[in-house]
Amino acid sequence: MMTGLLLVILVILLVAAPIAIYNQLVVLRQRVKNGFSQIDVQLKRRHDLIPNLVETAKGYMAHERGTLDEVIKARNMAIGAQGVAGQAQAENMLSGALKSLFAVVENYPNLKADTQMLALQEELTNTENKISFARQYYNDEVMNYNTQVTVFPANLMAGSFGFNKEEFFQAETPEDRAAPKVQF
Amino acid sequence: MPFSFVEIEEHKSWQIGFVFVGLVLFYFVGASLLIVVTHYVLLYQARGSLANTGFLLLPPKIFICTFLVALAAAGLHWVYSIYQSIPHLLKIMRATAPDPQDSYHKQLQNIVDEVSVAVGGRKIDCVVLPTSALNAFSLADFSGKAAIGVTEGLLTCLNRAQLEAVVGHEAGHIIMGDTLIETATVSAVSVFTGLNHFLGEALRGSRTSRSERGGGAILLVLVLYLVTLVLRFLTYLISMFISRECEYRADAVAVRLVRDPLSLAQALRKISRGWRGGGDIYDSLETLFIVSPNCNALDEKEGFLADLFSTHPPVTQRLKILLSMAHADLNTLDASVKENEVARPTVPVIEKITEPRWLIDVNGKWEGPFAAAATLGMDLRYDTFIRRDGSGQVMMVSDDPDLIGLLRQRGESSRGQNNCPRCLTPLANALYEGVPVESCQACGGVLLADDKILRIIIRHEQGFSAEVMRQARLVQAVAQKGILGVPKFHHELSCPRCAQIMNRHFYSFVYPVEVDTCYLCNVTWYDKDELEILQYLIESAESAQQG
Numbered sequence: 126m127m128t129g130l131l132l133v134i135l136v137i138l139l140v141a142a143p144i145a146i147y148n149q150l151v152v153l154r155q156r157v158k159n160g161f162s163q164i165d166v167q168l169k170r171r172h173d174l175i176p177n178l179v180e181t182a183k184g185y186m187a188h189e190r191g192t193l194d195e196v197i198k199a200r201n202m203a204i205g206a207q208g209v210a211g212q213a214q215a216e217n218m219l220s221g222a223l224k225s226l227f228a229v230v231e232n233y234p235n236l237k238a239d240t241q242m243l244a245l246q247e248e249l250t251n252t253e254n255k256i257s258f259a260r261q262y263y264n265d266e267v268m269n270y271n272t273q274v275t276v277f278p279a280n281l282m283a284g285s286f287g288f289n290k291e292e293f294f295q296a297e298t299p300e301d302r303a304a305p306k307v308q309f
Numbered sequence: 310m311p312f313s314f315v316e317i318e319e320h321k322s323w324q325i326g327f328v329f330v331g332l333v334l335f336y337f338v339g340a341s342l343l344i345v346v347t348h349y350v351l352l353y354q355a356r357g358s359l360a361n362t363g364f365l366l367l368p369p370k371i372f373i374c375t376f377l378v379a380l381a382a383a384g385l386h387w388v389y390s391i392y393q394s395i396p397h398l399l400k401i402m403r404a405t406a407p408d409p410q411d412s413y414h415k416q417l418q419n420i421v422d423e424v425s426v427a428v429g430g431r432k433i434d435c436v437v438l439p440t441s442a443l444n445a446f447s448l449a450d451f452s453g454k455a456a457i458g459v460t461e462g463l464l465t466c467l468n469r470a471q472l473e474a475v476v477g478h479e480a481g482h483i484i485m486g487d488t489l490i491e492t493a494t495v496s497a498v499s500v501f502t503g504l505n506h507f508l509g510e511a512l513r514g515s516r517t518s519r520s521e522r523g524g525g526a527i528l529l530v531l532v533l534y535l536v537t538l539v540l541r542f543l544t545y546l547i548s549m550f551i552s553r554e555c556e557y558r559a560d561a562v563a564v565r566l567v568r569d570p571l572s573l574a575q576a577l578r579k580i581s582r583g584w585r586g587g588g589d590i591y592d593s594l595e596t597l598f599i600v601s602p603n604c605n606a607l608d609e610k611e612g613f614l615a616d617l618f619s620t621h622p623p624v625t626q627r628l629k630i631l632l633s634m635a636h637a638d639l640n641t642l643d644a645s646v647k648e649n650e651v652a653r654p655t656v657p658v659i660e661k662i663t664e665p666r667w668l669i670d671v672n673g674k675w676e677g678p679f680a681a682a683a684t685l686g687m688d689l690r691y692d693t694f695i696r697r698d699g700s701g702q703v704m705m706v707s708d709d710p711d712l713i714g715l716l717r718q719r720g721e722s723s724r725g726q727n728n729c730p731r732c733l734t735p736l737a738n739a740l741y742e743g744v745p746v747e748s749c750q751a752c753g754g755v756l757l758a759d760d761k762i763l764r765i766i767i768r769h770e771q772g773f774s775a776e777v778m779r780q781a782r783l784v785q786a787v788a789q790k791g792i793l794g795v796p797k798f799h800h801e802l803s804c805p806r807c808a809q810i811m812n813r814h815f816y817s818f819v820y821p822v823e824v825d826t827c828y829l830c831n832v833t834w835y836d837k838d839e840l841e842i843l844q845y846l847i848e849s850a851e852s853a854q855q856g
Contacts, residue, residue: 156429163430240740244412250469251419258427261568266429 481562753837
């Protein structure tokens, strides 16, 4: 009688546990996907802001065509980039171009003080911060998910259910690692 | 770390249940006491004494009915206050939505949007408290809405990174669910607080009149007053007990979200040194703020009593924790706060212009020189080119104050077309200390909507020239001599919007700067420098008070 009861309990546990683990992994993976698409939303916003920025700057910075053209080129490449790695690389190049543009803007006090430029700079700071926060959230979710996929006893079943570790969003180049967060 | 609303609800539902049970208990106890006291009062009046009456001689059926009614009442109260709590609380605090044209408000809106991305895309609303105090708060309710509010004073005093850290702290409260509990508790209790105040007033009023029948009613009111008082106190204790730990945790979450402990430490330092009021609010709302708006000596202490009676942990302790994360100490903190302060710009001295004659451009030819009177017959407009006799500089009529005065006296017909009331140049949109205003590029006057003057007084981006300071001192001298009666002004300017004559008056008797207001459009016209003079006067009065 006792052993029968114990057996029943054991069977229930053996069935319930994988179900619970599976469900939890599903939820976490969905969060990871959500985090990833959040990043895309912010990147698109950045792409839309940049032409405005260049137009405003053009009026004042007549002989900085080189820098301005670089920004537009990087932006167009970022829009057209394919695949996660390609996208990440293109976005990083765009960030680099923007950094050099703002370094040059420092030399034009009239442009710096122009209210439209100030508003645009605020919008860009806002967008860059949102992109990094979106990436931060994505990484946090990936961390949760990866942890759950690799702890015991979930790691026994995760592979067979089709749950694999996801990639973190990482800085591409060593110079990105070295540079501090830019405050415009 | 719960990010989703469902998880927050799961984690905190036992605490919410506790508050609901408390609510039911209140209604039950209150109603029962009411019944018992009424019963005894009636008995006393019928029999003349209370001898031979047993205690609680009422049948249990009455108590069951009372309980059911109490349950229903508590349920209704709960549903109403919890689902309507955010708009109700915002109205009490007089919070307003941010003005998208104001650059400071826009920055705050951007920062709140950034932090809501960092929290996983949860939508958080943003409000502004129109007070110069330094504080921030958060609200959340069961319908999933959440709001973060910041005072005008804080917007002025913190830079972008510090503001982001403060918003991160408030967002931390929201996602940890503290805000949900506290908002629920506060709004449930706010009805009692209101009732309590009302009963207190009734008691005070009734002390003057006494009568036999009145005695019974007064007793009733007294009992209810005491019951609501006890309930307020208990809920206050409960929320304070939890809230100290919540503040430490929210600090930690802020750092996790924003990754900048030094900025949060700087912000806390600034807030704790300034006036941290929240505006005109009930005591019970204080748990929702980042630093306690009601200063309390117990706040800075540790220990059981302090934990029990103060809502916020000591700022020094919070700073210690944050600074250890930032690998800094109090001295470097103070140095970095000073470094980040933006000095007011100094305005260079402008020289006085002497009275000349003018050469006037008529159909491409220079005619003149003319004295003022001689220009009577000519068709002078604000953009006619003129040249001072003796100077090579060509300018427009609107650049010259004397000619403009002439034009106004003659009554140009372009009033009411959003032109400057003084010199008739079209007004341009501009930002003054981040506030959207309309300014006249020619004569320097500013048209400001009346509801925005408070922001300008609180913010201090503008520098003051020596001339402004001198004029301000003259105005001060007038104020100190005292103004007897209402002075008779000559109303001469007309409103750029509706073309009606504007009312000329002193801004106030304490700050007798002469301004013109159109009461139909609620806008005020400040001539050149008048706004700076007013700002300078108010700010030097404030800093004189602070010593």
